[in-house]
Amino acid sequence: MTDTQALRAADRRLQAAQLAADAGTLDQLIDDRLVFTGPDGRLYSKEDDLELQRSGGQRLTEVTEEELTALVVGDTGVTWFRGRLAGRFQGEEFTAHVRYTRTWIHTDAGWRLLAAHVSPVGD
Numbered sequence: 001m002t003d004t005q006a007l008r009a010a011d012r013r014l015q016a017a018q019l020a021a022d023a024g025t026l027d028q029l030i031d032d033r034l035v036f037t038g039p040d041g042r043l044y045s046k047e048d049d050l051e052l053q054r055s056g057g058q059r060l061t062e063v064t065e066e067e068l069t070a071l072v073v074g075d076t077g078v079t080w081f082r083g084r085l086a087g088r089f090q091g092e093e094f095t096a097h098v099r100y101t102r103t104w105i106h107t108d109a110g111w112r113l114l115a116a117h118v119s120p121v122g123d
Contacts, residue, residue, distance in 0.1 A: 010111035
């Protein structure tokens with residue numbers, strides 16, 4: 001498996017963990033220094049994300065990948081995901097067509113998510 005293929009696989013494990021609200025797997029995939037820029041423009045930490053999963057504040061019913069591009073340079077990788085999400089967030093149903101840009105670092109534990117940004121995209 002090439003570095004790029006391994007990075008795509010890590011992103012897909014992240015997608016599956018988000019869909020399953022699997023905080024344990026997310027904890028393994030997300031670096032402790034994570035900075036996530038949400039669709040509201042606010043910055044969130046790894047603990048914010050894990051608490052959202054553990055509390056049930058977010059439950060996804062759909063994560064459909066339409067496009068996944070990856071770039072690896074040394075021990076740094078970037079993925080660009082485009083797709084559909086659906087579920088409940090803070091008690092409200094939602095569907096969204098989004099683009100995530102995710103920055104990953106390769107460690108002894110494999111690829112770990114360091115930074116991410118999500119934006120809505122048009123259909």
